[in-house]
Amino acid sequence: MTRTPRATARPTISEGRAVARTKTLPGSADGTDTVRKTVLPGGLRVITESVPTVRSVTFGIWAHVGSRDERPSLNGATHYLEHLLFKGTRRRTALDISAAVDAVGGEMNAFTAKEFTCYYARVLDTDLPLAIDVVCDMLTGSVIDPAEVDAERGVILEEIAMTEDDPGDSVHDLFAHTMLGDTPLGRPVLGTVDTVNALTRDRITRFYRKHYDPTHLVVAAAGNIDHETVVEQVRAAFDRAGALSGGNGGEPVGPRSGTRSIRSAGRVEVLDRSTEQAHVVLGMPGVSRHDERRWPLGVLSAALGGGMSSRLFQEIREKRGLAYSTYSYTSGFADCGLFGVYAGCRPSQVPDVLKICREELDRVVQHGLTDEEVRRAIGQLSGSTVLGLEDTGALMHRIGKSELCWGEQMSVDDMLARIAAVTPDDIRTVARDVLGSRPSLSAIGPLTDRQASHLHEAVA
Incomplete structure (x- = not known):
């Protein structure tokens, strides 16, 4: 309520x-x-x-x-x-x-x-x-x-x-x-x-x-x-x-505001490092922390890569054993945001991992999430929100950041209501708005020229 x-x-x-x-x-x-x-x-x-x-x-x-x-x-x-x-x-x-x-x-x-x-x-x-x-x-x-x-x-x-x-x-x-x-x-x-x-x-x-x-x-x-x-x-x-x-x-300084365009579609940056794994992030512009679409995007991220039952975890790790760690995340700033999908895997597995990531992103853009996925993601996000406030450090963090970044406090009941109100239609809309844009890619690891060429294919 x-x-x-x-x-x-x-x-x-x-x-x-x-x-x-x-x-x-x-x-x-x-x-x-x-x-x-x-x-x-x-x-x-x-x-x-x-x-x-x-x-x-x-x-x-x-x-x-x-x-x-x-x-x-x-x-x-x-x-x-x-x-x-x-x-x-x-x-x-x-x-x-x-x-x-x-x-x-x-x-x-x-x-x-x-x-x-x-x-x-x-x-x-x-x-x-x-x-x-x-x-x-x-x-x-x-x-x-x-x-x-x-x-x-x-x-x-x-x-x-x-x-x-x-x-x-x-x-x-x-x-x-x-x-x-x-x-x-x-x-x-x-x-x-x-x-x-x-x-x-x-x-x-x-x-x-x-x-x-x-x-x-x-x-x-x-x-x-x-x-x-x-x-x-x-x-x-x-x-x-x-x-x-x-x-x-x-008078107190007010929260940051404004809008910022991110023109980075199709960009690829690679750092050559002598590591056992290659680490990749595939992503695109997200939404700012003031954007109301942050609620459905948070639910979408939870369903796509937020837990062991998420699509990316199931497809990349559980079914194919291509990576130990993979997840999606959102970062919201005052005037822009980022959405990213991370995976750490052997360099030889990078092409297959990126192919699966693109396929899952495209599938969500075209078809959205199932009703069951939406219900599960809402439950996961709601539970983690409340369980994350079980100590005084988390409470201090919430009220301090809320005052600094929004200039107001939203009750936990209101946050849970915003999450619970997300519908499959909201997910489809934000998926088209965010995941429908051309991605960019960052990678660190010992990638050969042939493996690196697949990075550019992943953002084409």
């Missing part, structure tokens, strides 16, 4: 200060309206989901900056900065930061994506004040020490090397480049050896100051918490750093 959204505005404790704006939102995983949002003076957003039945809390800060915000010469700066914010503040050394969370048995980490960055800590509910103080201090008080910049450069170069040693991972970076070219979205999040070596402390510091003011940040917390208490503790931490002045007039 779809839950009717409601928003109840009520001010937080002001005590003579500028009053923060707070409202209750639909969106909690258990069906109750326990998601609340406050906008502090200066534009900092604080959003929480209360789960009184657990003893843990995950606290995170999302920054409205990713690798797509980098100029070519700054490629890798967002990820470099993510590392450096762990390396010391005006109040703590790098060891102080890690030791504080280790001492209470907590976990702390961060990740950088193409459109956002997230820093988070998971702790016992009684240790939430510590997590808030440490993570907020990292985001507002980093000194970006020159010695740490030089030391961390080596760590990041090792991370790039590690990624390149995993072709099953790096083929997706290659696919993004194949589809999007030498653009911010097409370049790797980690940067390259050349761009990372060229980044200086001054350039990274300017990038930090530009993108980490309160208007670009969303604070998210989920677990056994009280919203007003979290707001006051976050406010105190940012006040301590003098960080609530805010840019952009103190």
Whole structure:
């Protein structure tokens, strides 16, 4: 049943200060309206989901900056900065930061994506004040020490090397480049050896100051918490750093939007590597995360390559034994998207695998899915959506990303209703719109000239 959204505005404790704006939102995983949002003076957003039945809390800060915000010469700066914010503040050394969370048995980490960055800590509910103080201090008080910049450069170069040693991972970076070219979205999040070596402390510091003011940040917390208490503790931490002045007039930066055309039909990119397997991604433009077609496309992807009963898994692995791993996936950005089919197999099997992939894509375009396939895919997607929200880290991720990327919260009931409403006709329509376009292809492995020629045949 779809839950009717409601928003109840009520001010937080002001005590003579500028009053923060707070409202209750639909969106909690258990069906109750326990998601609340406050906008502090200066534009900092604080959003929480209360789960009184657990003893843990995950606290995170999302920054409205990713690798797509980098100029070519700054490629890798967002990820470099993510590392450096762990390396010391005006109040703590790098060891102080890690030791504080280790001492209470907590976990702390961060990740950088193409459109956002997230820093988070998971702790016992009684240790939430510590997590808030440490993570907020990292985001507002980093000194970006020159010695740490030089030391961390080596760590990041090792991370790039590690990624390149995993072709099953790096083929997706290659696919993004194949589809999007030498653009911010097409370049790797980690940067390259050349761009990372060229980044200086001054350039990274300017990038930090530009993108980490309160208007670009969303604070998210989920677990056994009280919203007003979290707001006051976050406010105190940012006040301590003098960080609530805010840019952009103190109004939060809105979600990204726009449209982007991807003109990459029929492109093929191959990296010759001495690996045992060849790794291939066959795909085409998908839909943006704001496009309503994302719901039927998600169901379609689940049926095509989302599990052991999916068409690709059955045809490629179960019936013919051509690959160990094969799946389909969607990537939705603010203004465009990608749809891809991945397989890892022996180089000699690449022609047969690609032939099956094209046949299955064409079959879906022409005939859609059966009613049984649609029902099964809806059940799989619905179940994985709910089961994926069984811990406080996943809940924090959902509410933080939703606020940053959509500017609103969709309840789990509403998400399940959107998935359940997908029909076979919706699948046929989105299959024609997306899978009906000419694909492109990326491959990594030791392919002979003859094997490589089949790649071009696969996108003809």
